Amino acid sequence: MEFTLEHTDPQSRARAGEIRTAHGSIATPIFMPVGTAASVKGVHQRELREEIDPDIILGNTYHLYLRPKTNILEEAGGLHKFMGWDRNILTDSGGYQVYSLSANRKIKEEGVKFKSHIDGSTHVFTPENVMEIQRTIGADIIMAFDECTPYPCDYNYAKRSMHMTHRWLDRCIAHLDKLPYKYDYPQTLFPIVQGSTYKDLRQQSAEYIASSGAEGNAIGGLSVGEPAEEMYAMTEVVCDILPEDKPRYLMGVGTPINILENIALGIDMFDCVMPTRNARNGMLFTAHGTINIKNKKWEADYSPIDEMGFTFVDKEYSKAYLRHLFAANEYLGKQIATIHNLGFYLWLVREARRRILAGDFREWKDKMVKQMDKRL
Missing domain, CATH: 3.20.20.105 (Queuine tRNA-ribosyltransferase-like)
Known part of the structure; x- marks a missing residue:
């Protein structure tokens, strides 16, 4: 190595x-x-x-x-x-x-x-x-x-x-x-x-x-x-x-x-194990905070799961659909949430790397910590 x-x-x-x-x-x-x-x-x-x-x-x-x-x-x-x-x-x-x-x-x-x-x-x-x-x-x-x-x-x-x-x-x-x-x-x-x-x-x-x-x-x-x-x-x-x-x-x-x-x-x-385990329980991590997709507030939200997401599930499926899958106990919901969370974690470390190389990591990190420390 x-x-x-x-x-x-x-x-x-x-x-x-x-x-x-x-x-x-x-x-x-x-x-x-x-x-x-x-x-x-x-x-x-x-x-x-x-x-x-x-x-x-x-x-x-x-x-x-x-x-x-x-x-x-x-x-x-x-x-x-x-x-x-x-x-x-x-x-x-x-x-x-x-x-x-x-x-x-x-x-x-x-x-x-x-x-x-x-x-x-x-x-x-x-x-x-x-x-x-x-x-x-x-x-x-x-x-x-x-x-x-x-x-x-x-x-x-x-x-x-x-x-x-x-x-x-x-x-x-x-x-x-x-x-x-x-x-x-x-x-x-x-x-x-x-x-x-x-x-x-x-x-x-x-x-x-x-x-x-x-x-x-x-x-x-x-x-x-x-x-x-x-x-x-x-x-x-x-x-x-x-x-x-x-x-x-x-x-x-x-x-x-x-x-x-x-x-x-x-x-x-x-x-x-957090991104996969939490995904199976309906918790989604995003750059703007954490979503509990099981909440009723998402029942009629037809916007994408994550508009800035970087995997196909983020744009192809809506929050309402993902909430329905969890409510119906369909395993596809857990799969979609898992792909989203892992995609987000990999985006996060790669963006951190990009910011380190660009020289503005500290400022970006402080901003991201504030944004992510929210329940949406």
């Missing part, structure tokens, strides 16, 4: 860059649609390529390990071929999903024992076998195994967890060095900064992660319930330390406003 930093905004720390892998170029800042189980919910790969047009999507190690299982993925030639996606893929390590299974998992130095949410069967994730699983899945960018702490989190627990994440990183690196590539292209490992919302822990973790010399770095354990101000404060602390010549990935974030504010702090990569 190669990363070129093209420009930094003079009034913030926003960056425009380019990541290059065997599966193509990724213009940053970038939002990665979440394809949890080899599918971005409600969207055909053709629509994903031609309408939403992301340079990279995200897959989930935990879910892919359980279903369809790694032997199926290996027989298919890796996740790219299995799902018919010829662009970049990033896989997370499964650490967040294990965190979300708090009632059904036990964390020890060796790794994490957990019960499948599908059938209750018992499994173990260790730094070593998570590297093996991600080798088999075959994503271009893979994540080190970490523990994601909850919010709020006791300081001593956060500290112990952070140091264990660092030890797990060392094991990930050592084991990955022994594993040959499964397919005809290389993979890149990103380590993950932890430390909850404690400044000194985040500083320690960022320094440790930076010292690993990885080709890119991630920030985890945020967007887990903490106030946005704390998220931004921790991001700023970490970005002060992580190397400028490597891409920075803020995991699991977030709302359109969160994304713009974190771009301003120096983040290059994002992912979140």
Whole structure:
């Protein structure tokens, strides 16, 4: 993997860059649609390529390990071929999903024992076998195994967890060095900064992660319930330390406003289930605010879903029609809303990139944050 930093905004720390892998170029800042189980919910790969047009999507190690299982993925030639996606893929390590299974998992130095949410069967994730699983899945960018702490989190627990994440990183690196590539292209490992919302822990973790010399770095354990101000404060602390010549990935974030504010702090990569999950519940993100399409006020509104939208659904369908689909519980409504939201998120990061290169990102960002913070 190669990363070129093209420009930094003079009034913030926003960056425009380019990541290059065997599966193509990724213009940053970038939002990665979440394809949890080899599918971005409600969207055909053709629509994903031609309408939403992301340079990279995200897959989930935990879910892919359980279903369809790694032997199926290996027989298919890796996740790219299995799902018919010829662009970049990033896989997370499964650490967040294990965190979300708090009632059904036990964390020890060796790794994490957990019960499948599908059938209750018992499994173990260790730094070593998570590297093996991600080798088999075959994503271009893979994540080190970490523990994601909850919010709020006791300081001593956060500290112990952070140091264990660092030890797990060392094991990930050592084991990955022994594993040959499964397919005809290389993979890149990103380590993950932890430390909850404690400044000194985040500083320690960022320094440790930076010292690993990885080709890119991630920030985890945020967007887990903490106030946005704390998220931004921790991001700023970490970005002060992580190397400028490597891409920075803020995991699991977030709302359109969160994304713009974190771009301003120096983040290059994002992912979140929010645009797809909220779409399935009738919430549409736009440049002028958020629409709950289920509201009666849209019942006889025959204007386009989004007049400035950039996917075919925005101009071809009306708000009244989309509201009707949700009222009738027609799955097409969820599909239309999903395509709209993902199209908007990709437009947002690409417009941010354009503004960074033009030198007026800060002014545009402040205006957009005010506009988007409205309920229409």
